[in-house]
Amino acid sequence: MGKKYFYTHIIDTSTLSLEIGNMDLTPKERLELISLIDSNIHHEILDLILSELKPEDKKNFLIHLASEDHDKIWKLLKDKVDNIEGKIKKTAEDLKKELHKDIKELAD
Amino acid sequence: MTQTHYKDLSSRWRARHEGLQKRLWNKHRESLEWLSNNYRQLVSGSLGGLMLLAGQVSNFLPSLHTANAQTSIVQEIGKKTFLISDLAKILPEDVKPLGVEEEQKISDILSRTYDIKVTPELDGKRLNRSYGIIGAEQHLVRFPGDNLSSHFDSEEDKKLYWQQGMAPGLGAWSYFASSKEALTQKDKDREKYYIAVQTFLSKDFNSKFAEYRNFYKYRKMLVVNPNNGLAIVADIADAGPAEWTGKHLGGSPEVMHYLERFDGKQKGSVLYFFIDDPDDKIKLGPVKA
Numbered sequence: 001m002g003k004k005y006f007y008t009h010i011i012d013t014s015t016l017s018l019e020i021g022n023m024d025l026t027p028k029e030r031l032e033l034i035s036l037i038d039s040n041i042h043h044e045i046l047d048l049i050l051s052e053l054k055p056e057d058k059k060n061f062l063i064h065l066a067s068e069d070h071d072k073i074w075k076l077l078k079d080k081v082d083n084i085e086g087k088i089k090k091t092a093e094d095l096k097k098e099l100h101k102d103i104k105e106l107a108d
Numbered sequence: 109m110t111q112t113h114y115k116d117l118s119s120r121w122r123a124r125h126e127g128l129q130k131r132l133w134n135k136h137r138e139s140l141e142w143l144s145n146n147y148r149q150l151v152s153g154s155l156g157g158l159m160l161l162a163g164q165v166s167n168f169l170p171s172l173h174t175a176n177a178q179t180s181i182v183q184e185i186g187k188k189t190f191l192i193s194d195l196a197k198i199l200p201e202d203v204k205p206l207g208v209e210e211e212q213k214i215s216d217i218l219s220r221t222y223d224i225k226v227t228p229e230l231d232g233k234r235l236n237r238s239y240g241i242i243g244a245e246q247h248l249v250r251f252p253g254d255n256l257s258s259h260f261d262s263e264e265d266k267k268l269y270w271q272q273g274m275a276p277g278l279g280a281w282s283y284f285a286s287s288k289e290a291l292t293q294k295d296k297d298r299e300k301y302y303i304a305v306q307t308f309l310s311k312d313f314n315s316k317f318a319e320y321r322n323f324y325k326y327r328k329m330l331v332v333n334p335n336n337g338l339a340i341v342a343d344i345a346d347a348g349p350a351e352w353t354g355k356h357l358g359g360s361p362e363v364m365h366y367l368e369r370f371d372g373k374q375k376g377s378v379l380y381f382f383i384d385d386p387d388d389k390i391k392l393g394p395v396k397a
Contacts, residue, residue, distance in 0.1 A: 008197070009201075012197060012198070013197060014194055014197050014198050014213050014217075015213075017190070017193075017194045017197070018194070018213070018216055018217065018220070021190060021194070021217070021220055021221075022220060023114070025114060027187075027190075029114055029118075030190065032118060033114075033117065033118060033121065034190075036118070036121040036122065036125060037121070039125055040121060040124055040125050040128060043125065043128040043129055043132055044128060046132060047128070047131060047132050047135065047136075050132070050135070050136045050139065051135065051136075055138075055139065058136065058139040059139060059142060059143070062139060062140070062142075062143040063143070066143065098124075099121070102117060102120055102121065103117065106113050106116045106117050106120070107113060
């Protein structure tokens with residue numbers, strides 16, 4: 001199974017997948033929750049990146065994103081944003097904590 | 109988790125998602141509209157781009173109210189699909205020894221998926237690795253006089269597995285039975301579903317030879333092809349392959365066939381973890397997710 005997004009290799013969502021996997025859900029329900037995790041992370045990361053880039057760079061980034069050219073995305077981001085990998089990882093980690101908290105709160 | 113919990117979680121995460129989407133559009137509307145107006149065709153062809161331009165969550169998430177065609181696709185997604193996806197997120201790009209944390213996560217995933225308790229370490233003993241390249245082994249002689257003519261239970265098995273031939277020597281634990289008459293179904297299965305692992309590369313193997321030899325003898329392992337989710341309960345019946353081969357374990361013809369793994373240029377990786385089965389309740393052979 002291929003990597004879906006340009007950042008998939010630096011983000012580990014397996015702890016959330018494991019929690020979802022342990023729940024008594026139908027495959028459809030599990031897929032829905034996992035899709036929600038994916039899309040929440042995706043939007044947080046895009047917001048982070050677009051907030052860091054200048055208008056012209058934003059456009060180039062969006063074109064690379066739409067054409068799924070991961071090499072060009074990373075080249076652009078590494079040229080234009082300091083420690084972009086660290087920032088993406090932190091954004092994802094913060095959101096993961098929130099999502100774990102949601103699971104715990106609703107299970108209690 | 110009850111249905112209420114699931115619905116609460118789903119609606120909370122949907123609400124969070126809608127909030128994120130609104131925030132993204134409010135902050136970066138100009139750039140997103142520019143993309144939409146100029147590259148709509150390109151955007152609609154990519155998942156990442158499509159998610160950006162979707163107006164509502166239900167446009168691209170598998171909602172509970174999806175159309176019939178979409179629902180049928182979703183229902184086909186079972187445990188095996190989740191397994192492949194989960195493993196892909198954890199496994200390194202290269203086939204190399206896993207770290208302790210990776211092994212723990214994978215143990216959890218495999219135990220949950222196959223409902224079999226697996227572990228990289230059992231009774232304080234572990235192999236040199238739990239993720240490696242598997243090569244093809246030959247059939248092992250089960251009793252004195254066993255050969256290709258006496259080896260198969262059916263014509264179908266004979267057709268499928270004759271050409272792999274018999275290994276010239278005995279397995280690591282010698283014969284499986286003392287004679288053809290003494291051969292039990294358990295002995296047959298032990299040969300049929302055997303793997304060869306690099307027992308000799310275990311830490312302290314040489315200094316605790318007898319202890320390790322007894323531990324490894326017919327020890328059950330879950331062997332999983334991470335690319336297709338196929339898994340089999342196998343037993344250790346031989347030692348090998350040599351380090352210089354570049355392979356890390358070997359599978360009997362039946363194991364390789366089931367896992368859809370091949371030798372040579374097409375060789376691929378498997379995960380192999382000990383099965384914690386003190387009462388010997390788990391049968392050897394293929395297991396379903």
